[in-house]
């Protein structure tokens with residue numbers, strides 16, 4: 208081969224690599240490509256062609272690595288140069304406040320703290336030498352991880368070559384965007400429980416060409432740079448300069464730092480004093496569902512790197528960072544038996560009775576298993592040892608099986624017949640249902656729901672009385688409550704004249720509950736307070752209008768309502784077409800309940816009844832208020848009134864509600880020309896719509 212040709216190939220490979228690195232970065236990191244896909248593919252194919260002709264000229268960080276390489280046998284174990292320790296955890300903003308105080312005291316100086324999102328993905332450490340990615344290592348046990356370099360190279364936002372020839376270890380989190388997860392998982396034979404598991408599973412594929420097909424992404428959040436950066440903020444800046452993808456959902460909290468410069472440079476970050484941190488946490492938690500990725504908490508870090516060094520580590524955790532976890536911790540326990548519950552809609556829920564276990568400060572002995580598909584996915588059997596978690600305030604759920612039972616119990620199956628009434632169960636969608644309207648458990652569930660404090664709120668008629676009415680056969684369905692002669696309870700223990708008169712008064716009073724309360728109290732699937740509100744706003748001001756739409760099967764009319772999806776619309780149509788539902792409504796109408804809105808409804812207090820006066824607006828709040836404490840209460844009105852809220856003032860903010868002592872947000876709002884609204888003006892605006900704030 209002529210030497211000139213070989214040299215030409217070498218320089219063309221170098222040139223193409225350089226170009227393609229740039230194009231990949233523009234496309235995947237910066238989101239603004241400068242060449243067409245066609246041109247990109249042409250250059251890419253040319254490079255691949257040259258590389259296959261001259262394999263010895265192929266660079267280890269070649270852009271063609273993005274599509275994966277030959278199968279790797281194993282993922283060899285590699286020692287981390289700096290151990291990757293887990294973080295200490297907190298579950299409330301009080302704990303965070305305590306930690307900040309403790310840390311500040313320990314350091315003996317005023318500190319600033321950076322708050323980042325804790326992305327629920329796969330932690331990775333990227334080792335660069337002379338600016339080239341040489342190793343990507345999983346967290347492992349914190350000291351030794353697995354080398355999965357070939358697979359990580361397929362992730363477009365992981366730089367293979369840095370613009371500076373430096374040695375650095377960068378920590379990041381690899382994740383799969385939620386929407387892509389749904390899309391990919393749907394096609395999988397054995398679906399994954401969450402995006403994290405799918406991401407972790409793909410990173411362990413032997414063929415990196417298979418990994419390349421999974422649209423994984425990465426955020427970088429720590430870098431151990433040789434020259435001493437002064438602060439974590441500077442580290443984040445440096446990472447950005449080195450073309451890593453860094454999240455811009457960052458909060459900086461300090462009682463001493465002058466953040467004016469930073470605020471100008473990072474309009475998307477949030478800034479505040481320590482007392483504003485709890486609200487930031489609350490807001491971040493409320494915004495998590497809208498993110499393209501899953502987060503399971505926030506991380507609060509000391510900004511001053513020198514102080515980090517001084518604070519050092521406990522045996523298990525760095526002292527300079529703490530994780531705020533949204534979810535309560537998990538516990539491990541054993542399933543004693545599995546039973547099914549029949550809900551008020553006839554839906555069957557399998558429930559595991561477990562050995563009592565302490566989780567997040569309460570004792571758990573019943574754990575939901577959701578449905579048959581969930582049981583099969585986790586392969587749950589009686590006698591299995593499982594981890595149980597409490598997500599927020601909802602019912603605890605089994606997360607995974609830790610150890611199978613030793614007696615060989617098979618994966619559990621929902622019985623064929625309803626345990627309450629013996630009817631054959633039917634499968635609709637993901638769930639089993641008992642379709643017998645008179646099923647005792649359903650009647651019981653409907654009744655308890657209906658009288659509950661968040662629904663009709665029938666005074667003096669509690670669960671015990673309801674139970675007695677059912678057991679004695681006095682009440683078989685909701686309308687019976689209003690038809691039953693309560694005098695007949697005379698002689699039952701605890702039912703004197705006064706008690707009976709009180710129950711009757713409670714029922715009488717409940718008859719004036721407005722339509723927007725009556726409708727969700729019926730316990731019809733999908734028709735809760737929010738959907739009710741949407742329906743009423745869209746003109747469905749009476750039950751007759753809803754039933755008419757259902758009878759004519761006009762689900763497209765419902766789908767047209769913003770906030771109502773196809774599934775909800777289909778359920779509404781189905782439910783309001785069912786004869787027994789219509790009959791129940793007809794009878795409740797006869798006994799005198801409100802099934803249409805009246806003029807008086809408009810002036811009712813409470814967020815449920817707010818007209819859409821904030822629609823199309825994006826609000827932010829700062830400072831403190833007389834009537835709204837915490838100030839997030841004010842934002843509840845905005846949300847209930849169809850507006851959006853965010854924790855930070857940005858280009859999309861339309862209004863800033865400013866109380867006394869508003870700081871940086873107020874300044875920024877003024878700079879951006881955002882409309883600034885005082886507490887008085889805000890209250891006035893609500894009042895104009897008939898909403899009184901006490």
Ligand SMILES: [Zn+2]
Pocket residue numbers: 549625626627628629630641642643646647
């Ligand atoms: Zn039944």
